[in-house]
Amino acid sequence: MNVITLTEAVAGRPELVGGKAAGLGELIRSGERVPDGFCLTTAAHERGVIPEREVAEAYAALGGGPVAVRSSATAEDLPFASFAGIQATLLDVDGVDALHDAIGKCWNSLHGERAVAYREANGVDQETVRMAVVVQRMVDAAVAGVLFTANPVTGRRTEMVVDAAPGLGTGVVDGTAAADHYVLDGTGYDDRGCLTPAQLAELHRAGERIAAHFGPPQDIEWAFDGDGTLWLLQSRPITTLFPLPPPTDRPQPRIYLEFGHVQGMLRPVTPMGMSALRVILAGILGSFGIRAELVDIGGRLYADLTDLVRDPATRKRLVKLMAVDFGPRAQAVVAHILTDPRFAPVPGRRSGSAGFGPALRTAPRAVAGIVAALARPEAARVRLFAEIDQLRQRAAAGPAGLGTAAERLDFVEAQDPSTRYDRIIWPVVAGILTAALPAELLKGVASQAELNTVLGGMPHNVTIEMDLALWRLAERAGAHRELLGTTPPAELAERYRAGTLPEIGLAAFLDSYGHRAAAEVDLGVPRWAEDPTPVFAAIANYLRVTDPEQAPDRRFARAAAEAEATLAELVSRARRRRPVRGRLAGFLLRRARVLAGLREAGKFAGLYPLRESRRQLLLAGAELVDGGRLDSADDIMFLTLAEARSAVRDGVDQRALVARRRETYQRELRRRHVPVALLSDGTDVEAALAPTAATAADALRGVGAAAGTVTGPARVVLDPATARVEPGEILVAPTTDPGWTPLFLTAGGLVTETGAPMAHGPTVAREYGIPAVICVPGATDTIRTGQVITVDGAAGTVTVHREGT
Structure with missing residues (x-):
């Protein structure tokens, strides 16, 4: 045929x-x-x-x-x-x-x-x-163009967008023609440009019919001929739209805030990982008396903030609450939503809180734990790491007597990742507070860049200790420089698992840090102990450092010395100008030097039980493979616990479901933009905001997160697993979590598209004393590898230099 x-x-x-x-x-x-x-x-x-x-x-x-x-x-x-x-x-x-x-x-x-x-x-x-x-x-076209049945820029499904020009539509499609642009919401049509209101209305009706027929929003090519007859030339799905929030019968519209970028993670989460994340966050929020609906949108975890936004009491604090972990992009989004009349406060409305009971029960322990940490920070630190070590030992011992897949699923379901570890959480909270509060006390006395410098070179950070341990391993492995620096990391990992690599101390490193990985909060992601490919990639990067002054341990020491000197100068200045505030700020900053580095400890501790849950799930998955209900053991990560139980208990063959989900997961892995906030109609709130003007020609605006200025070639990295970062290159990434931080040891600077000043990536950048600018929208698309850029961590700008400048 x-x-x-x-x-x-x-x-x-x-x-x-x-x-x-x-x-x-x-x-x-x-x-x-x-x-x-x-x-x-x-x-x-x-x-x-x-x-x-x-x-x-x-x-x-x-x-x-x-x-x-x-x-x-x-x-x-x-x-x-x-x-x-x-x-x-x-x-x-x-x-x-x-x-x-x-x-x-x-x-x-x-x-x-x-x-x-x-x-x-x-x-x-x-x-x-x-x-x-x-x-x-x-078609002898009088006017032609394209019709999108959803707004492709903002994602809003209640709007259609038309671009049109006289004659054939090729210039509109390929972007070479000056097109008339229309946004249609069904309430009225512009009498301007090359289309009449009647033609716009006809296009809107056609868009409604076609979208209803195909299901997903459509990208339609069309033409009106000389007689005014509408011809449709093509219809295909709009491929760039972020998925809609799940349907709900709750009052519309609704606002959803994305949680993943808090952890430096924009990649999708596996279904099993999503189940665990929802339990973890619900438990943490519930302990503080907050009930927020957590939903899966495009494999990312979003929280429904609508009730909090409409609550007259809580809405007043939301913008400030965004500052510490969610960052300035989330702050801007929430500030905008608070001006939207559709989210106006409703008198007498209570937010989605779980009542004051949990918060009241937590409050005495919180106050006692924070005060104890402030009074005796060293003792609090010692207790914290003792607790983590006990947690590690308990997880390493593993559960006894588990012999079947059903028993293993019972074990995983019984785990409570949100269990309160008072010796861990309250010193961490104390460290976050001591790092955040001085900015308000020292307004007009100290710049944010100076405060960022004080927070550099911070001791007792488990992620920094991990990176430096890997650096020391690379130093000792210098005799194998040729092998480790030229062999592909994946091949090295395979040879390590086969036992055919020289001894370099990797087993000891993985014994301490093998439960870590990029996107490690996802239960479905392999840990470094399972696949050490990213570790070998980092070692290869370290072996390229030849300047002793650029050695990570020396850079960290310089950052610590500069932090202590800046702290002394700030305290002296503050006491002269504001004696009371100066003394209080000095006290907090000194405590921050002991406690703020503990910020990574809570997550680090929580990864131990996650590792054991993952191990048990893989064993259950292997049993399901033997029974013909899965193709591979890790397929279980693309099921929920309930679906895994159906396979175990009822013999349900889940292979087709897993295949569909793996396909969707791989597609979402390629997505470059994840909205900070979504409305229920699909609107990307940030995309709908007016763009911020650049500070200068060729300058991209972001938020300064680590002081200093550096100029060098950019290295755009989307996946840290096999990334190569030459010494002095500036790392440009969508976001970063602790699994990315080994790359920082050779980078000269850091640029990310999202984040918050106190999040993982910026915190570690300060520790090493490398300039960092975060929240630069579209950085990985705008900047190309090899371009020379200047990162100004004080001004919060990234300047892309033209060739020859």
């Missing part, structure tokens, strides 16, 4: 007709007006020879004359990859010979450089892709 009419193009058989033809066939079957045409199927492409007679007959059946010839690959117009403009489209093709030539160009475009790179970026198997070709009668 080489040639079929578009009416025969079946959506259920994209492997024969490709994505574009399948979409056109669906439009025709739904009653929409589509130019007549035919499809040269993938069967012809597989043979490699154009069936000239069949093509000529189909062309003659159209009446000859000008036609549009467009690619319709099997990997085109997918829900996650549009291939817009990537493969060939040829217009006004006239005559059989020209048609044959155009078909050949479409076939050749399948293996063009851009198409190959796009498929690779979207995880599409290059070997399985085939090309069909759509041939349609040309």
Whole structure:
């Protein structure tokens, strides 16, 4: 079957007709007006020879004359990859010979450089892709363009967006034409530009019909001919939209805040990991008397803040509450929402609190623990690490008597990751408070950059100690520099597991830190002890440091010395200008030098029981593999506990469900932008805000999080597992968590797209004394590896230098 009419193009058989033809066939079957045409199927492409007679007959059946010839690959117009403009489209093709030539160009475009790179970026198997070709009668367009049935910039599903220009729509699609831009919400239509209000209304109605038919929001190409008749030329899913929040019967609209960037994590969480995270956060919030609905949106954890926003009492404190962990981007979003009349306070409304009981029960312990830590910080620190060591020993011993998958699932479900560890949590809270409060006390006396310097080189930080331990390991492994520096990290990891690598002390390092990883709060993520590939990548980076002054331990020592000197100068200055506040600020900052480094300890401790839960789940998964209900042991991480129980108890085969979820997970791993906050209609609140003007030409604005200025080549890193960062390069990343921090030891500076000044990444950057600017929107897209940039941690700017400057 080489040639079929578009009416025969079946959506259920994209492997024969490709994505574009399948979409056109669906439009025709739904009653929409589509130019007549035919499809040269993938069967012809597989043979490699154009069936000239069949093509000529189909062309003659159209009446000859000008036609549009467009690619319709099997990997085109997918829900996650549009291939817009990537493969060939040829217009006004006239005559059989020209048609044959155009078909050949479409076939050749399948293996063009851009198409190959796009498929690779979207995880599409290059070997399985085939090309069909759509041939349609040309529309004599008076005006044409594109219609998005949801706003592609803000994500708002209640708006449609139209871009239009006179004549053919190619200039609108490829961005070369000056297009008239319309935003339609169904309440009225502009009488301006190249479209009339009646045409805009017709497009809006068509968008409603097509979106209802296909389900997902659509990207539609259209044209009005000289008679004013609307023709639809293509419909495909909008691939860039972030998923909608789950449906709810609670009052609309609702506002959801993303939690992952607090932990320096924007990648999706596995379903099993999401289950654990929800329990952890619900327990922590509940202990303080707060009940917040936690929801999974696109594999990320969001909290429904609507009730808190509408509560007259809590809304007053929300912006300040965002400062410590959620950061300035979240603050800006919440400040904007508080001005939105749809979220106006409701008199008498109570927020989603769990009542004052839990908070009142917690308060005495909190006060006692914080006061004790402030009074005797060294003793509090000793007790904290003793508690962590006991927790480690208990987790290492493992549960006794677990022999079946059902028993292992019972064990995991019985774990309470939110269990209160008073000896751990309250010294950590005390450290956070002592680091945060002096900024208010020293307003007008000390700059934020000076305070950031005081918080550098902080002792007792388990993440810093981990990084320095890895540095010392690399120093001792110098004799194997060639092997460790030139062999791919994944190959080194495989050889380590096989026992064929020289002894470098890695086993001892993993014994202490093997329960860590990037995105380590996700139960479904392998730990370094399971896959040490990222550790070998970090060792290779360290072995490239040849300047003794750039050695991480020396940099840390310099940061500590500068912190102590700055602290002494600040206290002296503050006492002269504000005696009472100066003394209090000095007391807090000195305590911060002992306690603030403990911030990482709470999470570090919690990873031990998570590791044991993961081990038990993998053992349960292995049993399910033996029973034919999973394909691999780690498939269990793509189930919830309830679904795993169904497989164990009822024999449910979960392999198809896991395959679908793995596909979705891999797609979400490639997503570059995760909204800080979402509305229930899909609006990315931050994207809807007016853009902030740059401070100077070529300058990107962010938030200074670690003092200092550095100029150097950028290194854009999206995955730390195998990243190479040369000494002095400036690390540019979407976000960072403790699993990223080994890269900091060779980096000259840090730029991230999200975060908060007291979050993991900026905290560690201060420890090493490397300048850091966080919350720079789109940094990994704007900055390219190798570009020379200047990071100013005081001004909060990143300047991209033009070549030659």
